[in-house]
Structure formats: C-alpha cells, structure tokens
Amino acid sequence: xxxxxxxxxxxxxxxxxxxxxxxxxxxxxxxxxxxxxxxxxxxxxxxxxxxxxxxxxxxxxxxxxxxxxxxxxxxxxxxxxxxxxxxxxxxxxxxxxxxxxxxxxxxxxxxxxxxxxxxxxxxxxxxxxxxxxxxxxxxxxxxxxxxxxxxxxxxxxxxxxxxxxxxxxxxxxxxxxxxxxxxxxxxxxxxxxxxxxxxxxxxxxxxxxxxxxxxxxxxxxxxxxxxxxxxxxxxxxxxxxxxxxxxxxxxxxxxxxxxxxxxxxxxxxxxxxxxxxxxxxxxxxxxxxx
Amino acid sequence: xxxxxxxxxxxxxxxxxxxxxxxxxxxxxxxxxxxxxxxxxxxxxxxxxxxxxxxxxxxxxxxxxxxxxxxxxxxxxxxxxxxxxxxxxxxxxxxxxxxxxxxxxxxxxxxxxxxxxxxxxxxxxxxxxxxxxxxxxxxxxxxxxxxxxxxxxxxxxxxxxxxxxxxxxxxxxxxxxxxxxxxxxxxxxxxxxxxxxxxxxxxxxxxxxxxxxxxxxxxxxxxxxxxxxxxxxxxxxxxxxxxxxxxxxxxxxxxxxxxxxxxxxxxxxxxxxxxxxxxxxxxxxxxxxxxxxxxxxxxxxxxxxxxxxxxxxxxxxxxxxxxxxxxxxxxxxxxxxxxxxxxxxxxxxxxxxxxxxxxxxxxxxxxxxxxxxxxxxxxxxxxxxxxxxxxxxxxxxxxxxxxxxxxxxxx
Amino acid sequence: xxxxxxxxxxxxxxxxxxxxxxxxxxxxxxxxxxxxxxxxxxxxxxxxxxxxxxxxxxxxxxxxxxxxxxxxxxxxxxxxxxxxxxxxxxxxxxxxxxxxxxxxxxxxxxxxxxxxxxxxxxxxxxxxxxxxxxxxxxxxxxxxxxxxxxxxxxxxxxxxxxxxxxxxxxxxxxxxxxxxxxxxxxxxxxxxxxxxxxxxxxxxxxxxxxxxxxxxxxxxxxxxxxxxxxxxxxxxxxxxxxxxxxxxxxxxxxxxxxxxxxxxxxxxxxxxxxxxxxxxxxxxxxxxxxxxxxxxx
Ligand SMILES: Nc1ncnc2c1ncn2[C@@H]1O[C@H](COP(=O)(O)OP(=O)(O)OP(=O)(O)O)[C@@H](O)[C@H]1O
Ligand SMILES: [Mg+2]
Numbered sequence: 001x002x003x004x005x006x007x008x009x010x011x012x013x014x015x016x017x018x019x020x021x022x023x024x025x026x027x028x029x030x031x032x033x034x035x036x037x038x039x040x041x042x043x044x045x046x047x048x049x050x051x052x053x054x055x056x057x058x059x060x061x062x063x064x065x066x067x068x069x070x071x072x073x074x075x076x077x078x079x080x081x082x083x084x085x086x087x088x089x090x091x092x093x094x095x096x097x098x099x100x101x102x103x104x105x106x107x108x109x110x111x112x113x114x115x116x117x118x119x120x121x122x123x124x125x126x127x128x129x130x131x132x133x134x135x136x137x138x139x140x141x142x143x144x145x146x147x148x149x150x151x152x153x154x155x156x157x158x159x160x161x162x163x164x165x166x167x168x169x170x171x172x173x174x175x176x177x178x179x180x181x182x183x184x185x186x187x188x189x190x191x192x193x194x195x196x197x198x199x200x201x202x203x204x205x206x207x208x209x210x211x212x213x214x215x216x217x218x219x220x221x222x223x224x225x226x227x228x229x230x231x232x233x234x235x236x237x238x239x240x241x242x243x244x245x246x247x248x249x250x251x252x253x254x255x256x257x258x259x260x261x262x263x264x265x266x267x268x269x270x271x272x273x274x275x276x277x278x279x280x281x282x283x284x285x286x287x288x289x290x
Numbered sequence: 291x292x293x294x295x296x297x298x299x300x301x302x303x304x305x306x307x308x309x310x311x312x313x314x315x316x317x318x319x320x321x322x323x324x325x326x327x328x329x330x331x332x333x334x335x336x337x338x339x340x341x342x343x344x345x346x347x348x349x350x351x352x353x354x355x356x357x358x359x360x361x362x363x364x365x366x367x368x369x370x371x372x373x374x375x376x377x378x379x380x381x382x383x384x385x386x387x388x389x390x391x392x393x394x395x396x397x398x399x400x401x402x403x404x405x406x407x408x409x410x411x412x413x414x415x416x417x418x419x420x421x422x423x424x425x426x427x428x429x430x431x432x433x434x435x436x437x438x439x440x441x442x443x444x445x446x447x448x449x450x451x452x453x454x455x456x457x458x459x460x461x462x463x464x465x466x467x468x469x470x471x472x473x474x475x476x477x478x479x480x481x482x483x484x485x486x487x488x489x490x491x492x493x494x495x496x497x498x499x500x501x502x503x504x505x506x507x508x509x510x511x512x513x514x515x516x517x518x519x520x521x522x523x524x525x526x527x528x529x530x531x532x533x534x535x536x537x538x539x540x541x542x543x544x545x546x547x548x549x550x551x552x553x554x555x556x557x558x559x560x561x562x563x564x565x566x567x568x569x570x571x572x573x574x575x576x577x578x579x580x581x582x583x584x585x586x587x588x589x590x591x592x593x594x595x596x597x598x599x600x601x602x603x604x605x606x607x608x609x610x611x612x613x614x615x616x617x618x619x620x621x622x623x624x625x626x627x628x629x630x631x632x633x634x635x636x637x638x639x640x641x642x643x644x645x646x647x648x649x650x651x652x653x654x655x656x657x658x659x660x661x662x663x664x665x666x667x668x669x670x671x672x673x674x675x676x677x678x679x680x681x682x683x684x685x686x687x688x689x690x691x692x693x694x695x696x697x698x699x700x701x
Numbered sequence: 702x703x704x705x706x707x708x709x710x711x712x713x714x715x716x717x718x719x720x721x722x723x724x725x726x727x728x729x730x731x732x733x734x735x736x737x738x739x740x741x742x743x744x745x746x747x748x749x750x751x752x753x754x755x756x757x758x759x760x761x762x763x764x765x766x767x768x769x770x771x772x773x774x775x776x777x778x779x780x781x782x783x784x785x786x787x788x789x790x791x792x793x794x795x796x797x798x799x800x801x802x803x804x805x806x807x808x809x810x811x812x813x814x815x816x817x818x819x820x821x822x823x824x825x826x827x828x829x830x831x832x833x834x835x836x837x838x839x840x841x842x843x844x845x846x847x848x849x850x851x852x853x854x855x856x857x858x859x860x861x862x863x864x865x866x867x868x869x870x871x872x873x874x875x876x877x878x879x880x881x882x883x884x885x886x887x888x889x890x891x892x893x894x895x896x897x898x899x900x901x902x903x904x905x906x907x908x909x910x911x912x913x914x915x916x917x918x919x920x921x922x923x924x925x926x927x928x929x930x931x932x933x934x935x936x937x938x939x940x941x942x943x944x945x946x947x948x949x950x951x952x953x954x955x956x957x958x959x960x961x962x963x964x965x966x967x968x969x970x971x972x973x974x975x976x977x978x979x980x981x982x983x984x985x986x987x988x989x990x991x992x993x994x995x996x997x998x
Contacts, residue, residue: 026810029811030811032807033807036804037815037822039874040874043838043841044826046837047836047840058841058844059846059847060847096731103727103728104724108725113725126732128928128983129740130983132935132959132976133980134736136959136963137742139963140742141738157735161735163728164732167728178374178376180372183343184370185389186342186364187363187368188389189390190389199378202380221830223832224941228964238830242833242836246836246839246942254840264832265830265833348708349712359712
C-alpha cells in the first residue's frame with residue numbers, strides 16, 4: 001500500500017525496475033545442471049556428428065557433412081530386414097503384453113480375489129528376476145518345442161517376461177480411477193461391459209499408453225533373448241544386428257555404425273517425447289514395497 | 291410406480307466398526323424422508339446399501355415389497371446423487387446427463403429432449419458442452435443432481451445434493467425439488483446437514499446417531515416431542531438448553547424443580563409410565579425462554595438471570611445468560627437493548643418444558659402437539675398433511691431398547 | 702462381534718467372481734508357461750550337468766551339490782561375484798541413486814528452459830536402446846575418443862585401462878533417469894504444507910533437506926534402491942556389447958559369466974547354477990532393504 005506520489009517522476013526514478021534477486025544458490029543450481037547436462041549430451045553428440053561425417057573417427061569433431069552414411073545403411077538389406085524384425089518383435093510383444101496386462105490388472109484392482117496381496121507381491125518379485133536365469137531353461141524349452149528362430153515365439157517370451165511389471169504398472173493406473181464412477185454408472189443402469197467400455201477404458205487410456213510404450217521401448221532394445229533364441233540372419237532384430245556389425249566392421253565404418261544406431265534410436269525417442277506428459281505419473285512408487 | 295422402502299434389522303459392519311446398527315425403517319411409498327445426523331453416523335452407508343453399492347452385513351432390504359439384498363444396483367431402479375458427485379470426467383455435461391438414459395436404451399431424440407429439459411430446470415442449459423473439470427463446485431453438484439432427476443426411478447437417493455450451492459440457489463433448488471416431488475411423488479431418501487432443508491422438505495425426518503436410528507417423525511412432532519436428549523439437542527437452532535432438575539410427586543400431581551424454581555407439570559402433559567421421583571434433565575428451547583417484557587400471559591414462570599453474551603441476528607437476538615449457575619440461551623426481540631452483565635428477567639411457559647430421564651436420556655414427558663408453533667418452516671408448501679405423517683417409529687422406546695440391551699449383554 | 706451370534710452368518714462376505722478368473726486366465730497362462738515354468742525348471746537344471754552339445758545334452762543327470770562345490774573352487778566365479786557386487790553398489794546404489802536424487806532436487810529449483818532441456822537429455826539417455834548406449838560409450842572411451850582427448854591422453858584406451866569404471870559410468874549414465882523420475886514423483890507428492898512450514902520456520906536449505914525432506918522421502922528412497930538393485934544385478938547387454946566381459950575377465954559380471962558358461966562353454970547346468978546365485982544375491986539385497994524400511998519411523 002504505497003502512498004500515491006504526487007511529485008513528477010524524475011529520470012532516475014523511472015528506471016527503478018524491481019529485479020529478481022539472483023541468489024548464489026540459484027546460480028549454482030543452474031550451473032551444476034548445465035554441467036551435468038553436458039555429461040549426458042557429450043556421448044550422444046558423437047553419434048549425431050559421426051552419422052553425417054564423411055570421415056568420422058571415435059572423437060567428436062566438426063563433421064564434413066555427407067549423407068553417404070545414410071545412403072549406405074539404407075541400401076543394406078540386412079539393416080532393412082533388422083528393422084522389420086525389430087518391428088515385428090516389439091510390436092507383437094507390446095500388443096500381447098498390454099492386452100494381457102489390462103485384462104489382469106482390472107480384476108486385481110477391483111474384484112475380490114483370494115490372496116490378492118500375496119499375488120501382487122509375487123508379481124513384483126517376478127518382475128525383478130534376472131533374465132539371465134531364464135535364458136537357459138527357455139532355450140531348452142524352445143529346443144524341445146521347436147520354437148527356436150521365430151520372431152513370434154521370441155515375442156511370446158518377451159511378453160511373458162515383461163508382463164509382471166506391466167500388470168503392476170497398469171494396476172496402479174486403474175486403482176487411480178475412482179470406483180465411485182463405476183458405481184454411478186451401475187446405478188445409471190449400465191451393463192458391466194458398457195461400464196468397462198465407456199467409463200473404465202477411456203479413463204485408463206493414459207495407463208494403457210504408458211504400459212504399451214514402456215513395453216515397446218524395452219522390447220525394441222531387447223538383446224540377449226533374441227540373441228539366444230534366433231539365429232537366421234533374417235530374424236535378427238536391430239540390437240543384434242548392430243552388435244554383429246560392431247564386431248565385424250565396427251572399427252572401419254564408424255559413420256555407418258552411427259547412422260544405424262541413430263536410426264534405430266529415433267522411434268523410441270519419438271515415442272517417449274510423444275508420451276512424456278503421462279510418464280511422470282508412472283514413477284510414483286511411493287512406499288510401494290511395504 | 292410408488293414403491294415402499296423397508297429396512298429390516300439391517301447392520302453394516304466395516305472391520306470392527308458398526309457403521310449402521312439394527313436399522314428398522316420403512317419409507318412409505320411416495321414419501322420424502324429426510325435423513326439427518328452428525329458426520330460419520332452412517333447416512334451415506336444407509337443410502338449405499340439401499341442403492342446396492344454396499345451389501346448389508348445382516349438384515350433385509352426391500353424395495354416395493356421385493357427383497358433386494360442380492361439385486362445388483364443396475365436392476366434396483368434407483369437414482370442416486372453422490373455426496374462426491376461422481377461425474378464422469380471424460381464426458382461433457384450433456385453426456386453425463388444422457389448416460390443413464392442411453393444405457394437403458396432410450397431413443398436419441400427423447401434423450402436430447404429430456405437432457406435439455408433437465409438442464410433448463412437446473413440452470414445448466416448453457417454448460418452442456420463443458421466437462422466437469424471446467425465447472426464450479428455448485429455447477430458440478432447440479433449436474434450430479436440432474437443425472438438423477440433425468441430419470442423416473444422407483445426411489446431417489448440424494449446425499450447432501452445441495453450442500454455446495456450458494457444460499458439463493460439453494461432456496462431455489464429446494465423449492466424445485468419439492469415441486470418435483472409434489473408432481474411425481476417418487477419415494478425419496480434425502481440426506482442433509484441443513485436443518486432448514488430437513489424441516490421444510492421432509493414428510494418425515496429420520497435422525498441417526500452413531501449408526502443407530504434415534505427417531506423418525508414428522509418435522510413438528512420431532513421438534514415438539516423429541517424422543518431423547520440426542521434428538522432434542524440435534525434438532526433446533528440454537529440448541530435446546532439442558533439443565534438438571536428434580537421430579538417430585540404428591541397427591542397425584544407431579545412437579546419439577548430446576549434453576550431454583552418449582553412448578554407443577556401442566557395438565558395436558560403425561561408422564562410416561564415408569565417415571566418416578568428422580569433426577570431429570572429439563573430441556574427448554576431458546577424461543578420458549580423469553581424476555582419478560584416481551585412474554586405473553588401464559589409464561590407464568592419468571593427467572594432472574596445475568597446477561598453474558600448478546601448475539602444480534604437482525605430479526606432477533608440470541609442472549610446467553612447465567613441463571614442459577616447454569617448457562618442458558620434465549621431468543622430476544624431484535625432491539626431489546628439489553629447489555630452484557632445486565633440483570634434481566636426471563637419468562638417461561640411451564641407447558642413448554644421437556645423432561646428427560648437423567649440416566650437414560652429418554653423423554654419422560656409426552657406433550658400434546660402444540661398448534662401454531664413457529665418452527666423453522668419457510669417453504670411450507672413442500673409438505674402435505676397426509677396420513678403418512680402421523681406414523682412414528684421410535685428406536686428409543688423401551689421395547690426397542692430392551693432388544694438392544696439384550697444383544698449388548700451377549701458381548 | 703457381539704451381534705454375530707444372534708444374527709447368523711454375515712451376508713456381506715466378499716464373493717469370488719468367476720469373471721475375474723476369466724480375465725486373469727490368459728495372463729496367468731502366459732506367466733505360468735513361460736515364466737513360472739522356466740523358473741522352476743531353472744532350479745532343476747541348476748543341479749544337473751546338462752550341456753549344450755555332446756552326450757551330456759541328452760544324458761544329463763542330477764548331480765546334487767556338485768555345481769556348488771565347483772563354484773567355490775572356481776576363481777572366475779568368485780571374481781565375477783565381487784565384480785557384480787562392485788557394479789551394483791558403485792553404479793546403481795551409490796552412483797545412480799545419488800545422482801538421480803541430485804538431479805531431481807536441482808531440476809525442481811532450476812529455471813524452466815534448463816529444467817526442460819537437461820531433464821529431456823537425461824531421459825533420452827535412458828530411452829536409447831542399450832546397444833546404442835554401448836556403442837556411444839565404446840566410442841567415447843576408445844583411444845582417440847572424446848574422453849581421451851578431454852583427459853589429454855589420446856593414446857589411452859580407457860575401456861582397457863579401467864574397464865569396470867567405464868562400464869559402471871556408462872550404466873549409470875543410462876539409468877540415472879529412472880531414479881530421477883522416481884525421486885521427482887516422490888518430491889512432488891510431499892505434502893506442501895510441511896515444506897512450507899519448514900521454510901517459514903527459517904530452516905536452511907540443507908537442514909530442510911536433511912531433517913524434513915529426506916525422512917519424508919524414506920519410503921521412496923527404499924523403493925528406488927530396491928528396484929535399482931534388482932534391475933542392475935541382471936544387467937547384461939550393455940557390458941557384453943562393450944567388452945564381452947574383457948579384457949580378460951575384468952568385466953565378467955555374473956550375468957555375463959552365466960551366458961559364457963552356458964552358450965560359449967556349453968555348460969548349461971553350471972551356467973544356470975550361477976544364475977541361481979544371482980537370484981540369491983538379489984533376494985538378500987531385497988531383504989536388507991525391506992528390513993531397513995521397517996526398522997525405523
Ligand atoms: N468403506 C468403508 N470402510 C470402512 N469404514 C467405512 C467405510 N465407509 C464408511 N465407513 C465408516 O462408517 C461410518 C459411517 O460412514 P458414512 O459415510 O455412512 O457417514 P455419513 O453419515 O455419511 O457422514 P457424513 O455426514 O460425514 O457424510 C464412518 O465412521 C466411516 O468411517
Ligand atoms: Mg456421507
């Protein structure tokens with residue numbers, strides 16, 4: 001409540017602009033963050049620069065621009081087929097996992113199931129079991145069933161191994177939909193199916209999206225399972241192809257390697273950015289283990 | 291279409307907590323029953339059991355004579371206004387209102403007509419395209435109300451449907467609900483914390499406390515003859531004064547001593563059987579305790595008091611005074627001019643006393659129905675004097691109490 | 702219950718709905734067939750001399766504790782166990798959690814453009830496929846790579862000089878976002894009145910974090926440690942793609958040793974037995990954390 005000043009404003013009074021005080025702490029915060037940002041950015045830059053450099057090496061340097069690397073990679077049949085394999089593998093895994101997780105999470109969230117708490121704990125524990133442990137028995141099983149070297153059977157196992165965490169994630173999302181809405185719909189005379197389709201499902205869309213994208217990103221990058229379970233060149237997904245590429249000509253064709261992994265990274269980055277709004281909610285574990 | 295609702299010995303137990311205990315209550319066909327009680331007393335639980343969202347732990351619930359314990363909410367044909375609104379957040383107002391009719395397979399043009407009608411009545415006409423998150427609390431509440439009113443169910447269940455509206459809108463909606471009820475006579479159970487709503491809208495009022503039904507009666511009966519201390523204190527504002535007293539009888543005439551005076555009981559009143567000379571709690575409503583200069587001729591008793599607090603309300607003033615060591619509240623005319631610490635004379639009509647057993651808290655005095663009492667009624671057209679009004683069910687009466695005592699002894 | 706005796710059985714006991722089983726069935730079938738089954742099978746194989754090729758691939762037998770005694774005398778296994786613990790403690794428990802917490806706190810207080818850019822870069826590092834991370838860190842640490850230039854020894858290949866450190870840092874680089882997101886969510890969910898109260902009382906920033914925020918975040922911290930430990934214990938792809946466990950056995954953590962025993966040396970039985978040890982270590986860590994979360998507060 002400052003009193004109104006009747007005096008005419010002089011020049012130096014006019015430029016009294018209240019400025020935000022920049023404290024030392026705030027400055028330090030931002031500077032440290034920029035340094036940390038560089039630490040995360042630097043290694044990535046190599047991939048970007050080398051991909052358009054006509055003469056790249058291991059270090060980051062100003063590229064002499066060319067698109068030859070891209071043309072080379074896109075002209076390789078094995079690169080194209082590895083994209084196709086990855087798409088089939090990750091796509092099948094994602095659809096399977098998401099549908100099954102949704103189907104399982106709803107009753108686990110809403111219905112009375114004996115030993116539900118213990119069951120959820122087992123699910124949580126299962127999602128932490130090392131894949132290394134499962135590789136050998138699954139390999140044995142697949143040999144026995146004749147399922148080796150198929151992208152679809154490989155996806156089946158990827159789906160099984162990502163299902164526990166997906167169920168857990170999805171259940172948290174469904175738990176957050178107020179059950180009272182379902183009550184209101186029931187009183188309004190809606191059938192169970194209508195309630196699921198018109199009330200629960202629309203409100204679970206963010207959860208479904210997060211689960212699907214999380215599963216997809218993991219399946220897209222999956223290495224050891226397809227590495228062990230597939231062998232014919234046509235069925236090698238991106239990560240295995242890149243690994244083989246590193247082993248065979250890695251030391252000579254930096255540019256192509258960079259392009260290959262860059263192209264292979266773009267889908268998941270785009271997916272993530274697309275959904276980042278919803279992701280932050282997914283990490284709300286709180287005291288989940290208690 | 292008119293359906294009676296009946297609770298028979300209904301209990302609801304959550305863990306170790308008895309949310310509702312041995313509820314026996316009949317809501318007559320076409321009746322508007324108001325359910326009141328302090329927070330956490332089991333009102334919402336009662337409604338939810340009636341809607342089928344909660345299954346009773348024990349007992350039977352009947353709608354229209356049909357046992358519905360195992361009927362799912364979908365097939366009970368009730369409409370409910372949720373205390374928390376429970377609006378579908380991903381649908382706009384129109385779709386929220388239309389959801390129930392569509393679910394029941396109504397034709398599209400019929401749905402559209404009803405939605406528009408209902409929205410008009412509730413003043414939501416211009417908001418049909420908005421989502422719940424884009425509405426104010428009061429607007430949301432009206433959508434919640436509309437979602438129930440759009441239907442023609444057997445029973446309406448309303449959980450504090452007007453609690454979030456401003457005073458003007460609340461009066462308007464109250465009248466609107468009363469009008470709708472007049473017109474369609476759908477059996478209604480209405481929960482509220484608002485005394486005015488309870489007194490003006492209800493054909494009868496049911497008072498609950500700590501999971502137990504205390505009394506069910508027409509508003510005036512409840513006001514004039516509260517069954518126990520709880521009901522006496524809960525209904526009426528400001529609260530009834532309670533002071534200790536002593537009942538004595540000689541030659542077949544009873545008299546009561548309180549606040550330093552003794553008065554014979556008025557001739558119209560009857561003491562309930564079993565009342566004998568003992569400690570009692572005397573209840574005096576503030577409007578029965580008047581300022582001597584403003585009192586009528588039948589106020590034959592006079593009490594000396596010292597004014598403690600004066601609260602002017604505009605059309606009247608509440609005066610808290612100290613009288614024979616007790617604090618009492620009385621209603622004064624607006625411009626009495628009394629001040630704090632001033633000594634005043636209070637007048638009291640002995641016929642308006644309430645007497646309660648000091649131990650059990652049960653009323654021991656049956657008073658005749660007083661005519662022309664100025665209760666809190668302001669929207670009087672809400673009610674009719676049909677026969678349903680006269681029925682009274684008292685959980686507090688000796689027989690009912692006997693039953694509880696028995697079950698308590700088993701524990 | 703007092704009334705129970707007089708009123709007969711409770712009418713509101715929860716009922717099992719068959720529809721719930723119907724919805725759970727497909728998921729349960731998949732988990733049972735391809736998860737639970739292999740887990741149980743692994744416990745069996747771990748105690749056999751099953752081999753990938755040769756006669757033992759068909760005529761294998763139950764060998765009791767033979768694999769266990771073999772482990773105890775296997776110096777690669779012992780070294781590998783230590784490397785695994787070093788990796789988990791250094792890269793995950795300390796590195797990833799501390800840096801994740803630091804980032805979560807700093808980002809909360811940073812100006813918007815820096816928050817958005819740095820936050821996104823950290824998260825992009827996390828969503829990148831592991832093989833990509835392996836490649837760019839391989840490039841970063843090679844002789845003549847960016848790291849050697851920054852440190853002024855262009856002829857040093859740090860992946861050979863300090864292999865365990867490099868893979869640990871690469872792993873941390875990739876996974877920090879996870880802890881950061883967990884902690885950010887935790888911080889966001891703190892009751893703001895408590896924080897404001899502490900601020901109004903004039904507590905310094907440091908005191909505020911040490912005495913108010915960290916104790917309130919305790920459940921989140923424990924959850925993070927548990928998840929991070931479990932996830933990192935089984936880390937395979939990144940290390941394998943960068944070093945294949947080498948040079949020598951310098952980065953052969955247990956998951957890599959499992960793979961090598963099973964699929965390079967064809968010892969499926971012995972390899973699986975080692976993977977069981979990995980499960981055991983995970984169980985011990987989990988137990989410790991759950992204990993820690995209950996012991997106080
Ligand atoms: N699902 C539940 N689980 C456990 N206890 C419950 C549950 N629902 C209600 N209760 C308890 O039952 C009692 C009655 O609750 P109810 O919601 O019926 O009260 P209310 O009369 O509607 O109160 P208010 O006026 O505050 O809305 C309360 O003590 C409440 O804590
Ligand atoms: Mg309530």
